Amino acid sequence: MTTLAALTRRPGQLAWFGFLGTGILIGMIAVASVFLRGHGHALNVTREIPWGILISTYVFFVVSSTGLCLVSSLGDVWGFDKFAIIGRRGHLLAILTLVTGFGVMAMELNHPIRMGIYAVISPNLSSPIWWMGALYGIYLILLIGEFTGLMLGFKKMAFTMGLLGFMAAISAHSNLGAVFGLLDARHYWYGSYLPIYFILSALVSGGALTALIVYFNHKARGKALNPTYTEFMLTMGKLQALFLGVLMFFVVWKIIPGLYGQPPEKYEATMALLTGPLAVNFWMFEVALGMVIPFVILINKKTRTPLGVTVAALLSTTGIFFMRYDLVIAGQIVSMRGEAGHAGLLQYFPSLAEMGIVFGAITLCLFLYTLAEKFLPMEGGHRH
Amino acid sequence: MKNKRYAIVLDTEKCLDCKACTVACKAENGVPLGRENYRNWVEEDELRGTYPNLGQSSTPGQCMHCGNAPCKRVCPTGATGASPEGIITVNDKKCIGCKYCMTACPYNARYYSEKLEAVDKCTFCQHRLAQGRLPACVETCPTKVRLFGDINDPESEVSKILAKRRSRVQKAEMGTKPYLFYLI
Amino acid sequence: MENMLSKKLNRRRFIGLSSCALAGVAVGSQVKVLRALAMTGEVANVTAVTEKEVFTSCGMCVNKCGVIARVRDGVIYKLDPNPHFLKSRGMLCARGNSGVQSVYDPDRLKYPMIRVGERGAGQWRRASWDEALDLVAARLNEVADKYTRAGVMFASSEGFQEHFFLTFAECFGSPNTVRHASLCLASNMQGFGATFGSNPTPDVLNADYVIMSGANRSEALITPDSIDMVTGNGGKRKLVYLDPRFTKSAAKADEWYPIAPGSDLAFILAMIHVIVKEGLYNRSFIENRTVGFEALVPHIEPYTPEWAETECEISAENIRRIAREFAAAAPRAVYYQGRRSSFFDNDTQMRRAMAILNVIVGNWDVKGGMVPTQTIALSTHDYIAPWYSRLDAGTATFLSEKDGSWKHFRDRVLEGAPYPVKGMMVYKQNPVMSVPNREKTLKMMAQMDFICTIDVTMSDTAWYSDVVLPEATYLERLDPAHALSGIVPVVTYREPAIEPLFESKPNLWIMQQLAKRLGDEVYESFDFTMEEYLEHQTTRNPAILESLKKTGVYYEWTEPKYGTTAGQRLKTPSGKLEIYSERYAERGLDPLPVYSRVEQVPKGKYRIIVGRHAFFTQGTTQNNPYLNDIMPENTLWLNTREADRLGLKNGSKVRVRSAVGEEVLRLEATEKIRPDCVYMAHGFGAMSQGLSKVYSRGGCDAALIEDGVEPISGNVSMHQTFVEIMPA
Numbered sequence A: 001m002t003t004l005a006a007l008t009r010r011p012g013q014l015a016w017f018g019f020l021g022t023g024i025l026i027g028m029i030a031v032a033s034v035f036l037r038g039h040g041h042a043l044n045v046t047r048e049i050p051w052g053i054l055i056s057t058y059v060f061f062v063v064s065s066t067g068l069c070l071v072s073s074l075g076d077v078w079g080f081d082k083f084a085i086i087g088r089r090g091h092l093l094a095i096l097t098l099v100t101g102f103g104v105m106a107m108e109l110n111h112p113i114r115m116g117i118y119a120v121i122s123p124n125l126s127s128p129i130w131w132m133g134a135l136y137g138i139y140l141i142l143l144i145g146e147f148t149g150l151m152l153g154f155k156k157m158a159f160t161m162g163l164l165g166f167m168a169a170i171s172a173h174s175n176l177g178a179v180f181g182l183l184d185a186r187h188y189w190y191g192s193y194l195p196i197y198f199i200l201s202a203l204v205s206g207g208a209l210t211a212l213i214v215y216f217n218h219k220a221r222g223k224a225l226n227p228t229y230t231e232f233m234l235t236m237g238k239l240q241a242l243f244l245g246v247l248m249f250f251v252v253w254k255i256i257p258g259l260y261g262q263p264p265e266k267y268e269a270t271m272a273l274l275t276g277p278l279a280v281n282f283w284m285f286e287v288a289l290g291m292v293i294p295f296v297i298l299i300n301k302k303t304r305t306p307l308g309v310t311v312a313a314l315l316s317t318t319g320i321f322f323m324r325y326d327l328v329i330a331g332q333i334v335s336m337r338g339e340a341g342h343a344g345l346l347q348y349f350p351s352l353a354e355m356g357i358v359f360g361a362i363t364l365c366l367f368l369y370t371l372a373e374k375f376l377p378m379e380g381g382h383r384h
Numbered sequence B: 001m002k003n004k005r006y007a008i009v010l011d012t013e014k015c016l017d018c019k020a021c022t023v024a025c026k027a028e029n030g031v032p033l034g035r036e037n038y039r040n041w042v043e044e045d046e047l048r049g050t051y052p053n054l055g056q057s058s059t060p061g062q063c064m065h066c067g068n069a070p071c072k073r074v075c076p077t078g079a080t081g082a083s084p085e086g087i088i089t090v091n092d093k094k095c096i097g098c099k100y101c102m103t104a105c106p107y108n109a110r111y112y113s114e115k116l117e118a119v120d121k122c123t124f125c126q127h128r129l130a131q132g133r134l135p136a137c138v139e140t141c142p143t144k145v146r147l148f149g150d151i152n153d154p155e156s157e158v159s160k161i162l163a164k165r166r167s168r169v170q171k172a173e174m175g176t177k178p179y180l181f182y183l184i
Numbered sequence C: 001m002e003n004m005l006s007k008k009l010n011r012r013r014f015i016g017l018s019s020c021a022l023a024g025v026a027v028g029s030q031v032k033v034l035r036a037l038a039m040t041g042e043v044a045n046v047t048a049v050t051e052k053e054v055f056t057s058c059g060m061c062v063n064k065c066g067v068i069a070r071v072r073d074g075v076i077y078k079l080d081p082n083p084h085f086l087k088s089r090g091m092l093c094a095r096g097n098s099g100v101q102s103v104y105d106p107d108r109l110k111y112p113m114i115r116v117g118e119r120g121a122g123q124w125r126r127a128s129w130d131e132a133l134d135l136v137a138a139r140l141n142e143v144a145d146k147y148t149r150a151g152v153m154f155a156s157s158e159g160f161q162e163h164f165f166l167t168f169a170e171c172f173g174s175p176n177t178v179r180h181a182s183l184c185l186a187s188n189m190q191g192f193g194a195t196f197g198s199n200p201t202p203d204v205l206n207a208d209y210v211i212m213s214g215a216n217r218s219e220a221l222i223t224p225d226s227i228d229m230v231t232g233n234g235g236k237r238k239l240v241y242l243d244p245r246f247t248k249s250a251a252k253a254d255e256w257y258p259i260a261p262g263s264d265l266a267f268i269l270a271m272i273h274v275i276v277k278e279g280l281y282n283r284s285f286i287e288n289r290t291v292g293f294e295a296l297v298p299h300i301e302p303y304t305p306e307w308a309e310t311e312c313e314i315s316a317e318n319i320r321r322i323a324r325e326f327a328a329a330a331p332r333a334v335y336y337q338g339r340r341s342s343f344f345d346n347d348t349q350m351r352r353a354m355a356i357l358n359v360i361v362g363n364w365d366v367k368g369g370m371v372p373t374q375t376i377a378l379s380t381h382d383y384i385a386p387w388y389s390r391l392d393a394g395t396a397t398f399l400s401e402k403d404g405s406w407k408h409f410r411d412r413v414l415e416g417a418p419y420p421v422k423g424m425m426v427y428k429q430n431p432v433m434s435v436p437n438r439e440k441t442l443k444m445m446a447q448m449d450f451i452c453t454i455d456v457t458m459s460d461t462a463w464y465s466d467v468v469l470p471e472a473t474y475l476e477r478l479d480p481a482h483a484l485s486g487i488v489p490v491v492t493y494r495e496p497a498i499e500p501l502f503e504s505k506p507n508l509w510i511m512q513q514l515a516k517r518l519g520d521e522v523y524e525s526f527d528f529t530m531e532e533y534l535e536h537q538t539t540r541n542p543a544i545l546e547s548l549k550k551t552g553v554y555y556e557w558t559e560p561k562y563g564t565t566a567g568q569r570l571k572t573p574s575g576k577l578e579i580y581s582e583r584y585a586e587r588g589l590d591p592l593p594v595y596s597r598v599e600q601v602p603k604g605k606y607r608i609i610v611g612r613h614a615f616f617t618q619g620t621t622q623n624n625p626y627l628n629d630i631m632p633e634n635t636l637w638l639n640t641r642e643a644d645r646l647g648l649k650n651g652s653k654v655r656v657r658s659a660v661g662e663e664v665l666r667l668e669a670t671e672k673i674r675p676d677c678v679y680m681a682h683g684f685g686a687m688s689q690g691l692s693k694v695y696s697r698g699g700c701d702a703a704l705i706e707d708g709v710e711p712i713s714g715n716v717s718m719h720q721t722f723v724e725i726m727p728a
């Protein structure tokens, strides 16, 4: 067992826990302020931009979860042996990101409990959010099942649960895309693009996070990567390059129809990304950090080292966080009525409380993961 | 006998942009203070021309009580519903505050009420109708921009004026089938 | 300390109450809150009625629209328009709807307050009514002993209970009542009165052609004109609108001309020129009903449209066309006289010209023209008249004995001549905000020995007083019957919707209590209840009171009557419509309006013009929570090109400086104003911290405007001030 004394002997770990503790504290303060001051005062969301950074962070987390699930299923479900080594970790983190995502969402909802009640008593089957709740619920159960199977070595169970979980992940996650994509009022989101795009970008998220956990686990333990892991990292890197390439292709085809013929609202939203208030987010974080730089690192044999893959993963994870934010905000930034500012664009910037919750959620997730690493036997999970 | 189907017909030419309707609605429905909180609004349309050749109109709006209401479609718990007369309603006890309906409404007709801890919007003053009163915004308007009535009754004022004059609905292309008709 | 604490507590409780009132759902809990408040003495009385409807009359502005107050468990829940009140066509405006908040706003006055610190420093002490009233009576007597009874001035504006205040002034023995008229419509009354013998009512509803200059009916609401302007005659009629600003009325008009300020007279004279020259006037009408047309013909000779064009910047061609169209539409045409006419020092003559223009085309006492203003007689209450002469006597040619002239009065108080005025009683008026040149008003107040203000909020004037007495708001009072004149005159009154909250009291009660303290002779004039007063008012026709109780209004007829003056003498010296005024000639005034150019805007400066805002009443309701919500601050309107030229950014703070003051507020660069003018909404930039939402918020026009005056009526002229603008 790690004791305090043991901790002090390892300053790196102390700093890590200190960091996480601070983050969680900040998150708790932010949560308290929402309860004390009320949603309206604590959050900067408005009647015109009702979904802010909490929703985009929720999306970030659940996309991460899906991605982790998909990537780590490659081993135990689809038999790509190289991936089996991250089965347990991947699934654990998938669970944790999903749960944290739900937590963040709950902070945006005012009545999560009511949701449980009325989603059952008076469900509205035409509501994508209803399906989202249902599918993610099933997905969570299956994930837990699969993870239990992996941990206990019940391979059959892990396999079945994993297969079902994989399907649940795909349906839940494409449905999340539909939560946005079915809003015909929001031209930037509307259409069949988002469900597909969500799955694709989940792979990027999952791949990046998998690489990160592998690398940092070794780093934290002061261990060098053994050849299996090194090879895993390199394969992951190649795969990630492929994912990123496809993602870039998708991004380009998101933009072109947004510009071509200047479709109403979609055009303004696209321009908000390209040259407007979201341009820094877009070019710097989404494009440069999130896609181009990692892609360059990963296609170059010289830089595609375990460290290179890690750096690329870190960059794309950051980029993806902004990608989610931009997606959520851009969809609402064009006023539904003509009364916004001169460009017809609305304004939103997260409040301190919102940022605090986001920060708290991220650190909480990392904290839980660190604990799990400490106390659960995360090595193994090989199929054979 | 057909069901009643309530509708509002607006003659925006007559609108002074005096905001009596907005204040009346706030008072009648206990809409909390705050510039984000309102059930109806009056938009100053863009100023046309430059000095000294100017023109400007104003357009009042509120929930359109859509015949094909996206807000109702997306509400996960059925908190948003419809009355037999076509009034789109929110049951605040069932509302989980997901704000999905707010992103789904093409008219920005909804707001989150801190007081109700639920999403709120125009109800066509259902409670006043039950008492035989007109909706507050309809009644208080100096120039009577809004006409309220049952569009299924060919003898009602709204039906008559719609038969006589041309009208449009906002964002017809969205297919929401709004029941606020703007005379042209 | 303790005092402050209890104040805070009161405020808290009060906020609680007001939000309950608005909630209107949790009835049970409201009752509980109110009961709790009643137990702690916070609320005078709790009525246990569930829902009742009370007839009253809006008290938020001069129009007095009919109201039905809906009251639930002792809380006013909503104000609805009274459909029986035809004059307002069944409406309540934004202010009328916000009236509930005049009762439940935590900023309202709750208790008598006595100043403890320096005047204006805002240190107050809550006092009992007895203590406050004793103090007021004692100080009034002191001033009277030292400087005669005329040494106390009584400032007040219209209101259903103003009458008792004026009675009190007379009984006290002071001739010095100073009312709002000399800030508002004195020159208008004078100009039209001199021509028609009274101020007629334009039949906007039935006119086919309406010209409005300097009257913004979409925002400065006057019932029923504001409504009829838009809906009258099925909207088929034509509206020509002259205003340096593109107002909301301009947006409704068929034609808008940004006329050069102060040049309306040139426009009107040129119209008369065209109509006379082209023989478009109504010959038989002029022969039968008017005097002085012969003099008009040579008089207008020089006032050609070409000449006018250079003055008013409306093309000669347009002036000609408008004159012809107007004459063709006559008699169903009105050149609308407006209401506030405190514009320029040529104002009476300008209004005279408007009147003459209407007269020559025969727009008198006919459908769609100028119609004799009718009223319904109520019995009045007599009192003794004082025998001093007014402080401002002789300052204007035709000074109103009852209203006086604020500008001249204040100057004389500051001079201390012909006699000192050292006491000031204020009722329902806010001179610090309403009288131009605020600095001077404050100086005048600084030299007073004693000031008492009776108000419903801590106005700027109250803030600079020694004693502030809380009157019950209009929704908490039984008020006298009140006749509103017009084409279809109406009587209205007020039934209290709820008992007065806190310790507020109706003015009659306050006057009675003061009268008691001044002696029996004074009290004699107040020895009645409001119910008795109401009965007395309607003794000649008890049907009035019955109808008031049943429907909130009383009408003698509900359709306009025309032609009632046929064969009758008018109240002019000649008994006819006076194109040429003998009376003016006798007093050395121009008997026919002569044009004189107003002072032009100096280079680098702007003319500041004032005007109404639809959301506010004069200098008051800006602090009302509902209204403040729509517009929390005023801005300085400046033409976009000028703003660009000065390098001032829209929304940036600017400093506005005139010869008498300086204010800082945000700039609104807009196309909606002439490049040589600036404008700001009235009533912001308050000095009173008792108006928490507008204290120091925005700018105050009264601080900038110089106190010019129109010599014939003694009305102030508010558009003769030039300002510089610089970044702040």
Ligand SMILES: Nc1nc2c(c(=O)[nH]1)N[C@H]1C(S)=C(S)[C@@H](COP(=O)(O)OP(=O)(O)OC[C@H]3O[C@@H](n4cnc5c(=O)[nH]c(N)nc54)[C@H](O)[C@@H]3O)O[C@H]1N2
Pocket (backbone or CB within 6 Å): C061, C062, C184, C185, C212, C213, C214, C215, C216, C217, C219, C220, C221, C222, C242, C243, C244, C245, C247, C259, C260, C261, C262, C263, C264, C338, C339, C340, C341, C343, C609, C610, C611, C612, C613, C614, C615, C616, C617, C618, C619, C719
């Ligand atoms: N909502 C609302 N309604 C009100 C009131 C209120 O406070 N609020 N107050 C009531 C009272 S007491 C009054 S007196 C009336 C006032 O009613 P009005 O007299 O109609 O109103 P104002 O807005 O004072 O002035 C009218 C317009 O004159 C313009 N103006 C300025 N200079 C000139 C000029 O030289 N020539 C011309 N042609 N136009 C010029 C101004 O830009 C302004 O728009 O409104 C009454 N109704």
Ligand SMILES: Nc1nc2c(c(=O)[nH]1)N[C@H]1C(S)=C(S)[C@@H](COP(=O)(O)OP(=O)(O)OC[C@H]3O[C@@H](n4cnc5c(=O)[nH]c(N)nc54)[C@H](O)[C@@H]3O)O[C@H]1N2
Pocket (backbone or CB within 6 Å): C059, C156, C157, C158, C159, C180, C183, C184, C185, C340, C427, C428, C429, C430, C431, C433, C434, C435, C436, C454, C455, C456, C457, C459, C471, C472, C473, C474, C610, C611, C612, C617, C618, C619, C620, C682, C701, C702, C705
């Ligand atoms: N700068 C500038 N000055 C102006 C004008 C302008 O447009 N700009 N307009 C001018 C015109 S047209 C007019 S008519 C005058 C009006 O000037 P005022 O007659 O001073 O009118 P208000 O500004 O409405 O102030 C009325 C006061 O009465 C109080 N009050 C309201 N209801 C009650 C009540 O029931 N009882 C009591 N006791 N008090 C009450 C209010 O709180 C407020 O303090 O202002 C003139 N002055």
Ligand code: SF4
Pocket (backbone or CB within 6 Å): B014, B015, B016, B017, B018, B019, B020, B021, B022, B042, B060, B140, B141, B142, B143, B144, B145, B146
């Ligand atoms: S009350 Fe009537 S006139 Fe006034 S803003 Fe509303 S719709 Fe327009």
Ligand code: SF4
Pocket (backbone or CB within 6 Å): B062, B063, B064, B065, B066, B069, B070, B071, B072, B088, B104, B105, B106, B107, B108, B109, B110, B121, B176
């Ligand atoms: S206007 Fe908006 S809130 Fe109203 S019914 Fe239509 S979609 Fe729903």
Ligand code: SF4
Pocket (backbone or CB within 6 Å): B074, B075, B076, B077, B078, B079, B080, B090, B094, B095, B096, B097, B098, B099, B100, B101, B102, B118, B119
């Ligand atoms: S916010 Fe409330 S009403 Fe709107 S969709 Fe969610 S549950 Fe339904």
Ligand code: SF4
Pocket (backbone or CB within 6 Å): B024, B025, B026, B028, B029, B039, B040, B062, B121, B122, B123, B124, B125, B135, B136, B137, B138
């Ligand atoms: S109908 Fe009633 S609820 Fe709807 S906008 Fe009008 S006043 Fe508000």
Ligand code: SF4
Pocket (backbone or CB within 6 Å): C058, C059, C060, C061, C062, C063, C064, C065, C088, C091, C092, C093, C094, C095, C096, C097, C221, C223
């Ligand atoms: S015009 Fe508005 S403020 Fe004035 S009396 Fe009527 S409702 Fe009241």
Ligand SMILES: [Mo]
Pocket (backbone or CB within 6 Å): C183, C184, C185, C340
């Ligand atoms: Mo006035």
